[in-house]
Amino acid sequence: QSALTQPASVPGSPGQSITISCTGTSSDVGGYNAVSWYQHHPGQAPKLMMSEVSQRPSGVSIRFSGSRSGNTASLTISGLQAEDEADYYCCSYAGSSTFVFGTGTHVTVL
Amino acid sequence: QVQLVQSGAEVTKPGASVKVSCKASQSTFITSYMHWVRQAPGQGLEWMGIINPNTGGKGFAQTFQGRFSMTSDTSTSTVYMELSNLRSDDTALYYCARSDLSGSGFFDHWGQGTLVTVSS
Numbered sequence: 001q002s003a004l005t006q007p008a009s010v011p012g013s014p015g016q017s018i019t020i021s022c023t024g025t026s027s028d029v030g031g032y033n034a035v036s037w038y039q040h041h042p043g044q045a046p047k048l049m050m051s052e053v054s055q056r057p058s059g060v061s062i063r064f065s066g067s068r069s070g071n072t073a074s075l076t077i078s079g080l081q082a083e084d085e086a087d088y089y090c091c092s093y094a095g096s097s098t099f100v101f102g103t104g105t106h107v108t109v110l
Numbered sequence: 111q112v113q114l115v116q117s118g119a120e121v122t123k124p125g126a127s128v129k130v131s132c133k134a135s136q137s138t139f140i141t142s143y144m145h146w147v148r149q150a151p152g153q154g155l156e157w158m159g160i161i162n163p164n165t166g167g168k169g170f171a172q173t174f175q176g177r178f179s180m181t182s183d184t185s186t187s188t189v190y191m192e193l194s195n196l197r198s199d200d201t202a203l204y205y206c207a208r209s210d211l212s213g214s215g216f217f218d219h220w221g222q223g224t225l226v227t228v229s230s
Contacts, residue, residue, distance in 0.1 A: 001173075102154070
């Protein structure tokens with residue numbers, strides 16, 4: 001099972017919107033609604049930011065939104081803030097009781 | 111309040127085995143699948159496996175089949191992962207995480223992580 005493909009880094013200025021892509025196949029991202037996104041600050045446990053493609057968990061800012069087109073899922077952060085600087089990972093169910101993470105994207109707030 | 115508490119850091123040698131525990135509350139235990147995820151230094155998150163603590167049903171990432179095992183102890187609401195024949199590239203932060211039994215497949219709570227260092 002190959003890791004899902006994400007851009008290594010995405011920069012943005014405060015107040016801007018950025019989008020992180022997550023490309024898989026019809027056997028994972030394109031085949032199931034179980035696509036989720038995690039924010040990860042080094043030394044801390046990852047934090048769930050989006051579940052089931054576009055469901056925002058309670059407590060997560062409305063500035064975060066999720067979508068999918070075909071085999072590519074996306075996480076958009078609107079009104080970028082300094083606190084959003086972190087690593088972001090997508091994850092998808094891949095069938096047969098297995099999951100796969102994306103390669104990870106570092107978001108830099110300029 | 112869902113809490114997953116993992117065992118402490120381990121330092122071990124190549125070829126040895128390591129066992130890491132993850133303790134949950136009983137209410138969490140009976141409503142969860144438990145997963146193991148690792149992050150090697152400078153690398154991304156890597157999903158390793160899933161266990162239904164109540165039935166013992168499991169799934170493994172192909173990369174880890176053969177060296178990786180998971181068990182559960184319902185009397186203490188604890189799941190364990192054991193990695194054998196350790197190599198230096200198994201040095202990583204190992205996390206347990208839970209998803210609910212609905213099969214929605216997202217990890218809403220995580221343990222604090224256990225650092226495993228493999229060094230001769």
